[in-house]
Amino acid sequence: MNETGRHIARRDPAQVMRLSRLGSLHQCRLSFMRQLTRRMAREEWTFTRPVFAIDANGVGHAVYTAQGPDHAYSLVAFAHDLPPEKRSDRVIAEAWDATFTLFDGVPTAQDIERLGQNVPLQEAGRVSEHELSLSRANRSVRLWAHVVDRLADGQQPDLDQIYDVGYLMRTTAVYGSGKFGAADREKTADRPELSAPFQTEMLSVYLIRTFVRDLVQHMARAKGGENTADLDPKIARRLGIGNSTGLGMAPFIVNHPILFNNWIMVREEAIARVRSLPRASDAEIAQFQNIFDRSTLSISWWRSEHPVQIRKLADMTSDIQAIASHLDGDALTQDAPWDRLITWAEEALSEEGQELLASLVLEPYGDLVDGLASCMADSNTNAQIIDGAMPVSKARELILNNFEWALALDWAAEPNCARAWYVSEEKLEPRLGERFEEPIAEYEQPLAPARDAAAAYKALADWHGDIPIREFLLQHPEHRHTIRRAQIGRIAPYGEIRDNTISADVMPIDMLRAKLSFFGATHFDPRSDRWVRICMYAGAPYPEDLTNDTADTWVYPEPAA
Amino acid sequence: MSLSLNEIEATAKRAARGAGYTWGHAEEAGKATRWLCAQGLDGVWALASLLHQNLAHAPEKHAPCISGDTWTGTDVLCPLATGCALSDSAEVLRAAPVTLTNVNAPALLLPFASNAARILNSGVSITIDGAEAQTDGLTLHLTGAIPDQAQSVTVRLAEVAPPTQRQQSRATPDPAAWSVLTRFAHRTYAPATEESRLRGAGAGLSDND
Numbered sequence: 001m002n003e004t005g006r007h008i009a010r011r012d013p014a015q016v017m018r019l020s021r022l023g024s025l026h027q028c029r030l031s032f033m034r035q036l037t038r039r040m041a042r043e044e045w046t047f048t049r050p051v052f053a054i055d056a057n058g059v060g061h062a063v064y065t066a067q068g069p070d071h072a073y074s075l076v077a078f079a080h081d082l083p084p085e086k087r088s089d090r091v092i093a094e095a096w097d098a099t100f101t102l103f104d105g106v107p108t109a110q111d112i113e114r115l116g117q118n119v120p121l122q123e124a125g126r127v128s129e130h131e132l133s134l135s136r137a138n139r140s141v142r143l144w145a146h147v148v149d150r151l152a153d154g155q156q157p158d159l160d161q162i163y164d165v166g167y168l169m170r171t172t173a174v175y176g177s178g179k180f181g182a183a184d185r186e187k188t189a190d191r192p193e194l195s196a197p198f199q200t201e202m203l204s205v206y207l208i209r210t211f212v213r214d215l216v217q218h219m220a221r222a223k224g225g226e227n228t229a230d231l232d233p234k235i236a237r238r239l240g241i242g243n244s245t246g247l248g249m250a251p252f253i254v255n256h257p258i259l260f261n262n263w264i265m266v267r268e269e270a271i272a273r274v275r276s277l278p279r280a281s282d283a284e285i286a287q288f289q290n291i292f293d294r295s296t297l298s299i300s301w302w303r304s305e306h307p308v309q310i311r312k313l314a315d316m317t318s319d320i321q322a323i324a325s326h327l328d329g330d331a332l333t334q335d336a337p338w339d340r341l342i343t344w345a346e347e348a349l350s351e352e353g354q355e356l357l358a359s360l361v362l363e364p365y366g367d368l369v370d371g372l373a374s375c376m377a378d379s380n381t382n383a384q385i386i387d388g389a390m391p392v393s394k395a396r397e398l399i400l401n402n403f404e405w406a407l408a409l410d411w412a413a414e415p416n417c418a419r420a421w422y423v424s425e426e427k428l429e430p431r432l433g434e435r436f437e438e439p440i441a442e443y444e445q446p447l448a449p450a451r452d453a454a455a456a457y458k459a460l461a462d463w464h465g466d467i468p469i470r471e472f473l474l475q476h477p478e479h480r481h482t483i484r485r486a487q488i489g490r491i492a493p494y495g496e497i498r499d500n501t502i503s504a505d506v507m508p509i510d511m512l513r514a515k516l517s518f519f520g521a522t523h524f525d526p527r528s529d530r531w532v533r534i535c536m537y538a539g540a541p542y543p544e545d546l547t548n549d550t551a552d553t554w555v556y557p558e559p560a561a
Numbered sequence: 562m563s564l565s566l567n568e569i570e571a572t573a574k575r576a577a578r579g580a581g582y583t584w585g586h587a588e589e590a591g592k593a594t595r596w597l598c599a600q601g602l603d604g605v606w607a608l609a610s611l612l613h614q615n616l617a618h619a620p621e622k623h624a625p626c627i628s629g630d631t632w633t634g635t636d637v638l639c640p641l642a643t644g645c646a647l648s649d650s651a652e653v654l655r656a657a658p659v660t661l662t663n664v665n666a667p668a669l670l671l672p673f674a675s676n677a678a679r680i681l682n683s684g685v686s687i688t689i690d691g692a693e694a695q696t697d698g699l700t701l702h703l704t705g706a707i708p709d710q711a712q713s714v715t716v717r718l719a720e721v722a723p724p725t726q727r728q729q730s731r732a733t734p735d736p737a738a739w740s741v742l743t744r745f746a747h748r749t750y751a752p753a754t755e756e757s758r759l760r761g762a763g764a765g766l767s768d769n770d
Contacts, residue, residue, distance in 0.1 A: 084769050087768055087769050088768050089768045090768075092758070126562075128563065129563070129565070129730065129731055138768060140770070141769050141770060142770055177567055178565030178566065178567025178568055179565075179567070179568070180568075181563065181564065181565060181568070182565060183565065183730075184565045184566050184567050184730060185567075186566070186730065187730060244768070382679055384588075384592065385648060385676045385679060385680060386645075386648065386649055387680075388646075388648070388649025388650055388651070388652075389652055422750075422751045422761075423749065423750050423751065424750060424751055424753050424757060424758075424761065425747065425750035425751065425752055425753055426753040426758065428750065429761075431751075431757055431761030432761060433751075433757060433760070433761050434760075438754075438756065438757060439751075440751050440757070443749060443750065443751040446584045469649075470646065470649035470650055473585075473645065473646075473649060474624060474625075474627070474642075474645075474646055474649075477582075477583045477585055477586050477620065477624075477642065477645070478583045478584075478585070479585070480583060480584070480585020480586060480588075480589075480645065481583070481584040481585040481588055482585075483585075484585065484588070
């Protein structure tokens with residue numbers, strides 16, 4: 001409640017959890033990268049590079065150590081000389097331009113020796129409880145060569161090319177949480193700096209970006225000798241780290257309904273709090289206007305060749321014009337200005353524009369919303385335990401809450417179940433196949449909660465409402481996973497996608513974007529309906545420039561002076 | 562080999578699915594195996610010995626028939642189906658102990674007894690033939706050796722003695738048992754075809770740009 005007594009509720013999950021909207025989400029001040037950079041600045045982390053042993057061919061290793069208040073974390077980076085024919089962003093790749101691990105503490109020479117025998121192999125190697133992440137990256141061949149050649153020639157790289165690509169290397173996987181022998185999340189989840197989601201991964205990528213900047217300078221100098229130019233820090237600042245992501249992220253958000261709920265619900269709560277404000281001060285309005293203008297600059301650098309994203313970018317360009325004209329009026333000086341703005345957007349803008357605005361209105365209100373970040377992790381292991389005493393009638397009601405829309409669908413009709421999610425035996429790559437064209441149905445993963453909910457609901461029809469659900473489950477163990485999800489829905493109203501994840505026209509990139517937006521990614525560039533490239537940390541200060549002044553709104557570029 | 566508990570859970574879940582269990586039971590198998598490993602017991606060995614029994618091919622024969630305080634199956638009881646029923650029925654323990662007869666791989670019942678303890682917010686004891694275990698949901702007090710197959714298992718509310726097991730953050734399971742799980746897990750992976758390689762992941766464009 002606020003001083004006028006108006007309280008705007010969080011948006012309805014039925015509105016928020018549609019795939020097209022999830023596929024239009026934008027980063028916001030609660031994003032995991034920004035949480036990390038704010039914390040590191042606030043706590044005055046120090047950064048060192050104790051090792052940089054890389055030869056003139058770009059082969060060797062380096063160590064970057066980030067020291068926080070209680071713990072140190074070290075990126076151990078291995079640089080390789082990769083033949084172009086081996087360069088693939090797919091999980092099935094077996095060699096990369098660079099490979100990394102985040103070591104818990106400061107590694108000894110023996111640790112580095114051990115890691116050198118394993119990290120370059122990625123999935124085919126093993127790391128240990130001392131390591132928190134495992135990752136790799138490939139060069140943007142085009143921009144890498146341009147930057148090396150220009151610097152070696154004593155010149156700065158061409159800014160247009162920097163904006164066109166946005167990064168010198170893109171990561172193709174950043175594994176955490178116990179993968180390939182690394183430490184489980186439980187080892188570090190109680191440390192304040194790693195308790196929010198994906199902080200280990202975000203720290204890994206932050207340090208990778210610094211390494212890549214240093215490596216490109218090193219390679220330029222190896223080529224150009226004493227005439228080599230030092231990369232202009234302002235240009236370096238514009239360089240992010242790319243990420244190339246396939247289907248692995250889609251199963252993640254389905255398989256972690258509480259975690260995904262917590263991300264969405266926190267953002268929705270933040271939006272609701274800002275919408276409930278009775279008025280905006282001049283300073284808050286000015287801050288919002290400034291951030292909006294800067295965000296349009298970033299969006300102007302957003303490139304994609306994918307027809308769907310081209311259309312969405314065109315929509316957003318007209319959305320931005322509509323927002324700009326709307327703000328020219330008295331939109332923000334009336335009462336309840338943010339609620340009016342969001343309500344206006346629902347009629348006037350595409351989902352891209354609506355979600356951009358919903359993220360941007362949070363910017364002037366760090367004091368009001370940043371504390372919510374502590375609610376974004378999932379530590380509720382009890383929620384996985386089924387309540388067998390729940391009456392059948394209640395289980396039915398919970399299924400209806402999330403999936404009423406799915407009950408009327410004909411799930412046997414080919415367009416409604418055309419796809420099947422499966423895991424390939426090739427490096428366990430997650431894939432999406434055509435159920436009626438490929439022999440994959442028997443390998444299907446349980447990633448169609450709506451279909452399964454409809455089936456469970458149908459099976460429950462013959463059961464009296466007062467019977468405890470445990471009796472149903474004893475006879476129908478095939479519905480156990482669905483009843484578990486339905487019960488989880490009691491604490492996770494935003495945990496379920498309200499769309500068909502196996503339909504003929506499902507766009508998996510919508511699921512990828514939803515997750516990546518919470519990381520804080522920008523410039524989503526789909527390469528197909530199930531593959532997307534993004535940019536991370538573009539505009540962020542490097543360690544030597546990280547201060548409270550630079551740590552937060554770096555994602556919005558300042559116009560060139 | 563030193564494995565993370567996340568690896569244990571993921572592989573155990575896939576293995577149970579590969580052996581024919583439903584997804585719901587496979588999820589429980591993953592969590593149960595992880596819980597045992599976290600208590601320093603070889604949950605991988607327990608699950609591997611269960612999966613060898615091939616009980617998922619006639620699940621109804623190995624699920625408990627619940628009548629009164631004694632639960633039996635028409636054949637040997639599966640600890641996953643029985644454990645789920647035990648966890649789902651935790652509240653009946655408030656009235657009286659439950660006795661299970663003829664249970665395969667009964668070590669896998671312990672994690673479900675721990676669920677019951679959490680639901681009831683009470684200690685639970687579980688007597689497996691000559692072995693006695695007590696759990697408050699998080700920790701385990703264990704005396705005696707748990708047999709591969711139990712004639713009689715009794716579960717009741719109880720005061721819990723101090724834990725005998727130290728919580729573990731890693732597992733080093735019996736290598737043969739681990740390879741049993743990875744072999745069953747492999748059954749859930751679709752054989753790679755050229756078509757699926759190109760279409761299924763949706764890349765296909767050059768990455769040399």
